[in-house]
Amino acid sequence: MRLCLVPLRKREMKIAMLLDRNLHIRAIDAFIDPSTPKARAIVTHGHADHARSGHGAVLATPDTIAIMKTRYGEDCAERFEPLDFGVPLQVDEVTITLYPAGHILGSAQVLVEHKGERVVVTGDYKRLPDRTAQTFELVECDLLVTEATFGLPVFQHPHPKVEIGRLLASVTANPDRAHLVGCYALGKAQRVIALLRDAGYDAPIYLHGAMLRLCALYEGMGVPLGDLRPALDVPKAAFAGQIVIAPPSAIRDRWSRRFPDPVTCQASGWMSVKQRARQALVELPLVISDHCDWGELGQTIRETRAETVWVTHGREDALVYWCQQQGLNAEPLNIQGFEDDGGEGEE
Amino acid sequence: MKRFAQLLELLALTPSRNRKITALTQYFAETPDPDRGFALAVLTGALTFRNVKPALLKDIVLAEVDPTLFAMSYDYVGDLGETIALIWPHHGEQSDLPSLTDLIELFNTTSKSELPKLIAALLTRAGINERWALVKLATGALRIGLSARLAKTALAEMSGKDLQEIEEVWHGLKLPYLDLFAWLDGKAERPDIDQSARFHPLMLSNPIDEEKDLAKLDPKDFSAEWKWDGIRVQLVLGGGTVSLFSRTGDDIATAFPDIVGNVQGMAVLDGELLVGKDFEPGSFNDLQQRLNKKVASAKHLKDSPAFIRVYDMLFDGREDVRPLDWTQRRARLEAWMAANPQTRLDLSEVLPFGDWDDLAKLRRQGADEHGHEGVMVKLRTSPYVPGRPKGFWFKWKRDPNVVDAVLMYAQRGHGKRSSFYSDYTFGVWKGNEIVPIGKAYFGFTDEELKLLDKWVRANTIQSFGPVREVKKELVFEVAFDSAQQSARHKSGVALRFPRINRIRWDKPASEAGTLEDMAVFVAAS
Helix, strand or coil, X not given: CHHHHHHXXXXXXXXXXXXXXXXXXXXXXEEECCCCCCXXXXXXXXXXXXXXXXXXXXXXXXXXXXXXHHHHCCCCEEEEEECCCCCCEEECCEEEEEEECCCCCCCEEEEEEECCEEEEECCCCCCCCECCECCXXXXXXXXXXXXXXXXXXXXXXXXXXXXXXXXXXXXXXXXXXXXXXXXXXCCHHHHHHHHHHHCCCCCCEEXXXXXXXHHHHHHHCCCCCCCEEECCCCCHHHHCCCEEEECCCCCCCHHHHHCCCCEEEEECHHHHCHHHHHHCCCCEEECCCCCCCHHHHHHHHHHHCCCEEEEEEECHHHHHHHHHHCCCEEEECCCCXXXXXXXXXXX | CHHHHHHHHHHHHCCCXXXXXXXXXXXXXXXXXXXXXXXXXXHCXXXXXXXXXXXXXXXXXXXXXXXXXXXXXXXXXXXXXXXXXXXXXXXXXXCCCCCHHHHHHHHXXXXXXXXXXXXXXXXXXXXXXXXXXXXXXXXXXXXXXXXXXXXXXXXXXXXXXXXXXXXXXXXXXXXXXXXXXXXXXXXXCCCCCCHHHXXXXXXCCEECCCCCHHHHCCHHHEEEEECCCCEEEEEEEECCCEEEEECCCCEXXXXXXXXXXXXXXXXXXXXXXXXXXXXXXXXXXXHXXXXXXXXXXXXXXXXXXXXXXXXXXXXXXXXXXXXXXHHHHHHHHHHHHHHCCCCCEEECCCECCCCHHHHHHHHHHHHHHHCCCEEEEEECCCCXXXXXXXXXXXXXXXXXXXXXXXXXXXXXXXXXXXXCEEEEEEEXXXXXXXXXXXXECCCCCHHHHHHHHHHHHHCEEEEECCEEEECCCCEEEEEECEEXXXXXXXXXEEEECCXXXXXXXXXXXXXXXXXXXXXXXXXXX
C-alpha cells in the first residue's frame, strides 16, 4: 500500500500545481469557465453559467465566441482568441487543446498538458451524436474534471428519437391544440428542431422571440433548421396542430395565452421524473438531454483512464461515491457561482 | 399493459378534469374484458396484493443497486415507486409485458418465495413507462391525482347511465366487474346487488334564497334542524355487517372502528359524523385529524371519540322507506332508535319554530352561541330522493363572517389558470406586521382575475418558484364560515371555507383587520 500511495500523492501534487480547485491554471494564470471577470479565461461553451461577459482575454472555439458575441455583444470581452478543435496551443510550458464535448454548438473539453501530465476539464458534455453540435471525442487523461448534472443512477436517458416520436404522436392526436415545447434558447431549442426535421416533420415551426437570434446563428454556422417563423401576428386558431418552441418560463406564463388550448411540453433530462413534470405543470414531458446520463458518466470516467476525478455541476456526491467504489481518487468541487444548469432556471 | 401505462401517464400529467374523463372513457370503450375491469379496480384503489408490498419491491431493487446510491436517488426523486422504476438497471430488448389481467393473476398466484424473481424479470422486460406503471400497480400507490369518483363519472359518460345508479351498485360488485360493464354496454340488466352492504346515493339540499324562497314557502309545511359541522355519512347496518360510507360512497369504516364496532340493529341511516365526548361535538379540526388517518390511533379513539347524529332513515330493517314522507320516516327513525339502544348514535333534534322570522332568529342565536353553521329546512311531505331535487331540502346558512385582509402572496393556478396568479394568501395585522390567516382561490370573476393577475405582476417584491410575494397594499374582503385556533399557522388562526367576497381596491392596507378582530370569531366557534 505504502509503495503505491507515495508516488500517487506526488503526482497529485504536481497536478494540483497545474490546475487548482477553482479551475485556475496557475502556470499561465488562466481560469476555465470563471464566474467572475478574469484577465484570462478559457470558456468551454456559451451557456450563461459557463460563459460570462467582462473577461480580459477569452480563449474558446470560434463557434463559442460567435455565440458569446450574439448573446452579450461584440465587446463582451477585451480580446478573443479563437482556437479550433484539435489544434494544440503552446503557452509557456503549458499546452492547451480543445476537443468537442458534444453538448451544444462549439462546446469544448479543455485538455491541459504540462510535463507529461494530462488534465481534462469536460465542461458540459454528451456522448450521443447530434447534428447541432460537434460530436464528443474521448480524451485520455490523468485528472478528469467532469460535470455531473445527471449524476444519479435514476437518470437513464431514452433515445431522443423515441421522445420526438411521442411529441409527433401527440401533435397528430390533438389537431385542435398547439404544442408549446419548453426548451432552453441556446442548444436545446436547435437540437429539438433538428430532431423534428430528421424525423420528417417539415411543417413550419414557430418560435418565441427569445429563440430567433440563436436559431439564425446556428443556421448561419451551417446547421439547417428548416422553415422557422416567429410566433407573432398569427391568429390564435392558426396555431392549432402546430409546434411552438419557447423558453420553459414562457410556456405557462401570459405569453402562452395566445395559443389554443396548448399542450405544455418540456424537453429536458429532468423530465424523466414524472412527479417533477407534474409539479411543473408539464403535460407532455420529453426526456431530451444535452448531458450524459448516469451510465455515460461512468463509461466516460472509465474510458479516459483517469486516476483522479473531480466532480462538479450537479449531483457530485453520488458520482464521487461511485468513483471511490471503483478505486479512483475522487472529490467534489464546490465552485462558487455555478448554478444548477437545466433545473428550473431560465438558461 | 402498454395501453394501461399510457392511460396512467396521461391521468398523472393532464391537469384538465374533462380530458381525464375523455381518456378514461376511451380506454374503457376500447379495452376488452376483463382487462378494463381490472384497470377500473386499480384506478379506484379496489385492488391490493397480499404478498406484493413496497418493501418487497425495495428489497428486489437493493439486490441489484448499491444501497447508498439508491438512498441518494430516493432522496432526490421523493417517490419510492418512481425511484424504483427509474433506477432499475436491466433492460430487455423490447417491452413485452403481459396483459393487465395476466399480471394480476401472476401476482396473486406466485408463491411468496418466487415473487422476487418474477418481479425482477418483469421489471427488466418492461419499457420505461410500463416499468413505472408496473411499480404503481404492484405497490398500489398510484399518486396520480385521480379520485374513484372521477373513474365512475367516466363510466357514466361512456354509458349514458346515471352516476348515481353506478354508485348504487358499486359496493356490491365483484372483480373484474363483468356484470357492470355488460350493463353499461347495454347488453345485460343492472347487476342485482345485495341491499344490506351497499351504498345508497344521498339526498342533498339546495341553498335557500331568502328573498325568493321564503315568501313562497309556508313554514307549517317544513321541519327544521341544526346544520351540523361534521361530515355527511351513511351507516349501513346489515344485522351483523356494518358499513360506513362518505357522501361519495367511499368506505371509511376502517378510520372509525369506534362507531363500526359499537352499533347494532338493521337499517340504513343518514347522518352527520362528529367527534367529541358525550355527544358534544368538538371542532371540525378535531374531526379533520381523524379523517386524515386511514386507521385511527388509540389516542384519537380516546380523545376524539366519533359518533353519528342521525337525521334520516333509508331502510328500516329490510324495508325501503325512501318513498315515505319525511314525517313518517322520522317517526320510523325515532321508533327504531328506541328499540335499538345505541352508544354511538343520537338523534338530530327537531327545532320548533313559528314563522320564518322565528327561525331566522334561532339561526342567528345558534350561530352566535354555539357556532352552528345554520339550519336545515325540510319539506315534511318529501320522500327521500337521491341527488339534489328542487323544493324538498334547503340549507339556510348563517351569514358569513367577513374580515378585511391584506394580500401577501400569490401563486399560479392550475390547468386553465396556470398562466394567472390566482391563489392568494392574505393576512391581518399583528402589531406592526401582517401575519397570514388563510388562502383562497375563488370568489372573483374572470375579469377581476385578470386585474388581480396584472396587479400581482406589477407589485411583486420577490419570487420563490411559482409564488410571488407582493407589496402589502391590496385589501380583500374575505368571507369565511368560521375561524379556529390553529397551531400550524403563524397567526394561530385558521379559516374555514375562506373566499374572496370583494376586492377593496379603495381601502388602504392600514385599515385592514387585526388579529384581535379575529379573536371574536375564534371564540364564537
